[in-house]
Amino acid sequence: TMCSNKIQASLLVVSYSTYLLLGAIVFRALEKNAEKEQKMAVIQMKEAFLQNFTRLTAADVEQFVKNLTEAVQRGVYPVGNESQTELSNWDFSNSFFFVGTVVSTIGYGTLCPKTAAGQIFCVLFASFGIPLNIVFLHQVGKMLSLLCERLGRWLYAKGMKKKKIKFLTLLFFLVMGILVFLCLPSFVFQVAEGWSYSEGVYFAFITLSTIGFGDYVVGKQPDRNYPPYYRSLVAIWIIFGLAWIALLFNL
Amino acid sequence: TMCSNKIQASLLVVSYSTYLLLGAIVFRALEKNAEKEQKMAVIQMKEAFLQNFTRLTAADVEQFVKNLTEAVQRGVYPVGNESQTELSNWDFSNSFFFVGTVVSTIGYGTLCPKTAAGQIFCVLFASFGIPLNIVFLHQVGKMLSLLCERLGRWLYAKGMKKKKIKFLTLLFFLVMGILVFLCLPSFVFQVAEGWSYSEGVYFAFITLSTIGFGDYVVGKQPDRNYPPYYRSLVAIWIIFGLAWIALLFNL
Ligand SMILES: [K+]
Ligand SMILES: [K+]
Numbered sequence: 001t002m003c004s005n006k007i008q009a010s011l012l013v014v015s016y017s018t019y020l021l022l023g024a025i026v027f028r029a030l031e032k033n034a035e036k037e038q039k040m041a042v043i044q045m046k047e048a049f050l051q052n053f054t055r056l057t058a059a060d061v062e063q064f065v066k067n068l069t070e071a072v073q074r075g076v077y078p079v080g081n082e083s084q085t086e087l088s089n090w091d092f093s094n095s096f097f098f099v100g101t102v103v104s105t106i107g108y109g110t111l112c113p114k115t116a117a118g119q120i121f122c123v124l125f126a127s128f129g130i131p132l133n134i135v136f137l138h139q140v141g142k143m144l145s146l147l148c149e150r151l152g153r154w155l156y157a158k159g160m161k162k163k164k165i166k167f168l169t170l171l172f173f174l175v176m177g178i179l180v181f182l183c184l185p186s187f188v189f190q191v192a193e194g195w196s197y198s199e200g201v202y203f204a205f206i207t208l209s210t211i212g213f214g215d216y217v218v219g220k221q222p223d224r225n226y227p228p229y230y231r232s233l234v235a236i237w238i239i240f241g242l243a244w245i246a247l248l249f250n251l
Numbered sequence: 252t253m254c255s256n257k258i259q260a261s262l263l264v265v266s267y268s269t270y271l272l273l274g275a276i277v278f279r280a281l282e283k284n285a286e287k288e289q290k291m292a293v294i295q296m297k298e299a300f301l302q303n304f305t306r307l308t309a310a311d312v313e314q315f316v317k318n319l320t321e322a323v324q325r326g327v328y329p330v331g332n333e334s335q336t337e338l339s340n341w342d343f344s345n346s347f348f349f350v351g352t353v354v355s356t357i358g359y360g361t362l363c364p365k366t367a368a369g370q371i372f373c374v375l376f377a378s379f380g381i382p383l384n385i386v387f388l389h390q391v392g393k394m395l396s397l398l399c400e401r402l403g404r405w406l407y408a409k410g411m412k413k414k415k416i417k418f419l420t421l422l423f424f425l426v427m428g429i430l431v432f433l434c435l436p437s438f439v440f441q442v443a444e445g446w447s448y449s450e451g452v453y454f455a456f457i458t459l460s461t462i463g464f465g466d467y468v469v470g471k472q473p474d475r476n477y478p479p480y481y482r483s484l485v486a487i488w489i490i491f492g493l494a495w496i497a498l499l500f501n502l
Pocket of ligand 1: 105106107108109210211212213214356357358359360461462463464465
């Protein structure tokens with residue numbers, strides 16, 4: 001059964017990864033062109049404004065501000081010139097990140113499907129993806145609780161009473177979790193993103209609680225150099241952090 | 252015990268409402284002034300631009316676009332003149348709505364705490380608010396499942412077999428839920444918000460799954476007249492819809 005458990009766990013990891021991968025590919029295919037068209041429209045509007053702005057009235061400027069505001073609210077970043085439209089929000093890496101925020105229900109909303117096809121696919125994708133993610137996190141949580149069991153067995157061998165062991169492993173699980181999943185990552189975000197420590201704690205908590213406001217998102221500042229593997233480390237932090245919180249709620 | 256159950260349920264409703272109410276008041280107190288300052292800064296920037304825009308260079312316009320984009324991304328709506336700064340995003344109604352998106356972990360992110368005090372309070376508030384919300388939704392779910400039990404007893408009195416009853420009530424619960432919590436509200440959103448039907452389904456699903464991107468939010472279009480009690484109806488829909496989904500996952 002030890003071996004069949006391992007096979008079951010591997011199958012789960014493979015199907016979970018495949019599901020996310022395929023989702024990312026479909027979303028990119030559905031959204032990339034629509035996004036490009038929206039970007040082009042904003043850039044044309046800006047260019048028309050730039051060519052004529054010495055002859056415009058205050059009302060024209062107000063209309064320009066309004067159009068610009070709506071573009072930003074729709075997720076278009078109107079700073080810079082035409083060449084920047086080549087950098088799509090819906091490249092594979094961003095699409096995969098988006099799919100992760102869907103199945104975990106974090107839903108930052110920094111990237112959203114705008115086409116009807118993308119939105120309908122999102123509903124179908126999440127309908128199966130969210131339960132699959134719960135099963136996957138449950139499997140990860142099992143690994144985390146094995147660590148606690150080992151600690152318990154070690155204390156039992158030292159001759160400690162069972163009731164005391166249960167309390168100590170629970171305390172260990174809670175305190176270590178807060179240190180490893182909140183305090184330490186907040187410090188990493190402080191360094192890598194240039195946030196204050198309290199902003200780091202706020203971001204870490206808002207992410208792992210799956211509230212996911214999207215006001216702070218890691219790796220999104222265009223003028224910063226991020227350490228290598230930063231994004232992968234963040235993904236691992238989110239997976240184990242969510243599994244840890246799911247375990248806490250099941251205790 | 253019937254009576255003590257009712258007392259327990261009433262106590263839960265009262266403490267849940269009080270918790271949200273106090274939270275809304277604290278957030279408003281913490282955030283209102285900081286928001287006003289940010290709005291004033293954007294308006295001053297716009298006024299300076301408007302006074303000088305016939306003498307500005309293209310680089311000045313680009314900088315203006317950049318500043319404006321950042322303001323919108325921070326949640327400031329820069330359209331209109333100074334008088335609109337009096338309309339705070341952090342009035343009581345909006346603050347209460349915000350608190351609801353925190354404890355439910357929907358987290359649209361259309362309104363977020365910007366001050367360090369507001370962010371730290373948000374972490375503390377959610378730490379107790381999310382578990383309290385789960386307990387509250389569990390209580391609402393009990394009410395919903397009582398409806399199914401009644402249907403089951405009625406079918407049992409008609410002489411139906413227990414296994415068939417269980418299957419039928421489950422089917423009834425699923426189909427009725429999809430109709431009442433997804434199909435019908437999507438139609439209401441189509442009429443009240445001017446969205447397409449598929450946009451309504453997308454919004455309803457993204458909300459009840461607690462993904463909460465924040466790309467579509469009800470009652471937020473300044474140029475639309477919403478029916479009376481629209482917001483209250485939406486709140487009731489969210490509460491019962493979340494309770495319904497929580498029950499589905501526990502089946
Ligand atoms: K969210
Ligand atoms: K969320």
